[in-house]
Amino acid sequence: MQVQSYFSSLDNLDGELATLNLGPTHPATHGVFQNVLKMDGERIHSAEPTIGYIHRAFEKIAEHRPFYQITPLTDRMNYCSSPINNMGWHMTVEKLINCEIPKRAQYMRVIVMELARIADHLVCDTVIGVDTGALTGFTYMFQEREKIYEMFEEVCGSRLTTNIGRIGGMERDFTPAFYTKLRDFLKGFPARFEEFNSMLERNRIFMDRCIGAGPITAERALAYGFTGPNLRAAGVDYDVRVMTPYSSYEDFEFDIPVGENGDTYDRFVVRQEEIRQSLRIIHQALDNLPAGAYHADVPDYYLPDKPDVYTKMEALIYHFKVVMGEVPVPKGEVYHCVEGGNGELGFYLVSDGGRQPYRLHFRRPCFIFYQAYPEMVKGAMLSDAILTMSSMNVIAGELDA
Amino acid sequence: MTITNNTLLAAIERQFPGVVQSHGESYGMLTLETTREQIIDVLRFMQESPELEVNFLTSLCGMHFPADAGRELGVVYHLHSFRHNLRFRIKVFFPSDDPYCPTATVLWPAANWMERQEYDFFGIQFTGHPDLRRILNVDDLDVFPMRKEYRLEDGTRTDKDDRFFGRKGHEGREFD
Numbered sequence: 312m313q314v315q316s317y318f319s320s321l322d323n324l325d326g327e328l329a330t331l332n333l334g335p336t337h338p339a340t341h342g343v344f345q346n347v348l349k350m351d352g353e354r355i356h357s358a359e360p361t362i363g364y365i366h367r368a369f370e371k372i373a374e375h376r377p378f379y380q381i382t383p384l385t386d387r388m389n390y391c392s393s394p395i396n397n398m399g400w401h402m403t404v405e406k407l408i409n410c411e412i413p414k415r416a417q418y419m420r421v422i423v424m425e426l427a428r429i430a431d432h433l434v435c436d437t438v439i440g441v442d443t444g445a446l447t448g449f450t451y452m453f454q455e456r457e458k459i460y461e462m463f464e465e466v467c468g469s470r471l472t473t474n475i476g477r478i479g480g481m482e483r484d485f486t487p488a489f490y491t492k493l494r495d496f497l498k499g500f501p502a503r504f505e506e507f508n509s510m511l512e513r514n515r516i517f518m519d520r521c522i523g524a525g526p527i528t529a530e531r532a533l534a535y536g537f538t539g540p541n542l543r544a545a546g547v548d549y550d551v552r553v554m555t556p557y558s559s560y561e562d563f564e565f566d567i568p569v570g571e572n573g574d575t576y577d578r579f580v581v582r583q584e585e586i587r588q589s590l591r592i593i594h595q596a597l598d599n600l601p602a603g604a605y606h607a608d609v610p611d612y613y614l615p616d617k618p619d620v621y622t623k624m625e626a627l628i629y630h631f632k633v634v635m636g637e638v639p640v641p642k643g644e645v646y647h648c649v650e651g652g653n654g655e656l657g658f659y660l661v662s663d664g665g666r667q668p669y670r671l672h673f674r675r676p677c678f679i680f681y682q683a684y685p686e687m688v689k690g691a692m693l694s695d696a697i698l699t700m701s702s703m704n705v706i707a708g709e710l711d712a
Numbered sequence: 713m714t715i716t717n718n719t720l721l722a723a724i725e726r727q728f729p730g731v732v733q734s735h736g737e738s739y740g741m742l743t744l745e746t747t748r749e750q751i752i753d754v755l756r757f758m759q760e761s762p763e764l765e766v767n768f769l770t771s772l773c774g775m776h777f778p779a780d781a782g783r784e785l786g787v788v789y790h791l792h793s794f795r796h797n798l799r800f801r802i803k804v805f806f807p808s809d810d811p812y813c814p815t816a817t818v819l820w821p822a823a824n825w826m827e828r829q830e831y832d833f834f835g836i837q838f839t840g841h842p843d844l845r846r847i848l849n850v851d852d853l854d855v856f857p858m859r860k861e862y863r864l865e866d867g868t869r870t871d872k873d874d875r876f877f878g879r880k881g882h883e884g885r886e887f888d
Binding site for chain 1: 743769771775788790799829833850
């Protein structure tokens with residue numbers, strides 16, 4: 312479909328090159344970043360991405376915050392699936408302090424993280440639909456995404472930037488209303504999701520638009536540091552949940568879908584299948600949800616019950632120490648990664664024993680794979696480039712940190 | 713054959729005697745330190761060696777230890793061999809008045825933006841980088857903000873405001 316060698320020489324040029332600023336506030340970029348395109352008619356001769364429009368210096372701020380205050384920073388990276396970021400960060404700290412989390416809390420985390428993955432993939436896949444001209448699926452599936460947000464609200468009180476869970480486990484147990492909402496969702500969602508899927512997956516127009524748009528080979532994808540659905544669409548079955556299981560993912564049975572061509576269509580199909588697999592995981596976790604505590608017994612990091620703070624001296628002291636960050640932390644360096652909505656989301660934490668990290672580096676999957684974009688759209692039509700960008704699921708918050 | 717931390721370390725030391733300046737394990741992850749003169753050769757060897765197959769650059773990040781004279785700045789590479797599912801990290805350190813480190817873009821195009829980011833944050837000059845410009849901060853910023861000497865301005869912090877402890881406000885006003 313697209314001719315990679317189209318511009319191998321400038322002989323093909325029809326007329327002169329035009330410069331087109333795509334972004335930073337173009338509706339089709341779904342985020343604040345800019346591409347300066349050199350256009351030959353409708354074909355892209357070269358693209359020059361400019362990023363950093365919402366850079367908020369998270370790594371610098373993190374060096375000045377106690378650990379529990381860093382969680383809200385992670386919310387604001389991939390804000391389509393904040394709980395995964397939150398819990399990835401909590402697990403990093405738990406690894407540093409050698410804290411074993413009760414099985415129940417791990418399963419609860421899995422349920423919340425998989426809901427977040429569904430919400431994240433829903434946004435991406437429906438937006439691919441929007442960019443090919445099918446708005447209905449987007450509005451239809453956003454009703455389902457709304458239900459996921461209502462569940463988050465039930466667990467933590469927030470919807471988008473969740474700050475969900477705590478270092479040491481969950482902040483509170485699932486409420487009865489959460490179980491009701493989750494069961495309703497598990498009952499109703501699959502049928503509506505398959506309806507959405509049937510609108511697009513074998514739709515002639517959709518397939519013509521997506522197949523062959525913005526392809527990348529497995530080799531190039533690996534060289535560019537791709538992870539997550541974008542890498543799997545290129546045919547590499549790398550998934551952190553399987554390679555380095557965390558939070559008891561080894562207890563669940565699920566498949567890793569892979570594509571072949573690494574194009575927009577494969578990325579779409581891989582994400583669609585991952586939504587089904589996430590549902591499988593949620594079913595298993597819910598059916599086998601162990602009894603027990605929903606957080607570990609780590610009074611140095613986990614806030615005591617509020618009634619105890621008002622009535623018991625010890626609880627008051629611990630509350631004060633946790634809130635003021637007056638807790639000694641082990642020295643050391645630790646890398647922990649989780650399978651985020653976009654790929655491997657890593658946290659490299661260097662602790663010098665102080666109340667704040669000495670250095671905290673975020674491995675943000677978007678930031679790493681977005682640099683392949685100019686190569687992927689070279690020689691493509693402008694409308695394919697838009698589609699390629701939305702199918703890569705570049706989230707500006709994660710891109711810029 | 714499965715590669716463990718020990719066999720990996722042995723393979724590197726066999727290929728490059730004396731290149732590993734120190735090593736240890738931190739939370740199960742092998743951590744090596746080498747020099748910037750050798751780093752690209754070591755990385756290339758691991759990438760090309762058929763038994764190691766370290767094919768994935770997970771992340772690359774700068775470090776700043778201002779108190780550590782002569783080795784204030786550093787770069788930490790996190791690598792991953794998908795074949796053996798083995799992760800490890802390699803560090804190099806160098807003085808902040810000589811902030812040069814060879815680029816890893818010759819091995820992985822993924823290193824391009826990673827290095828631009830660390831240049832932007834720490835001012836590490838990656839020699840041989842095809843396009844070493846700031847990436848997240850504005851082009852005309854004249855500092856490297858992640859260096860430790862730049863303190864975070866924290867004008868919004870109010871949790872230690874005297875007024876919240878029933879005292880006079882910090883501007884002498886009564887708190888009502």
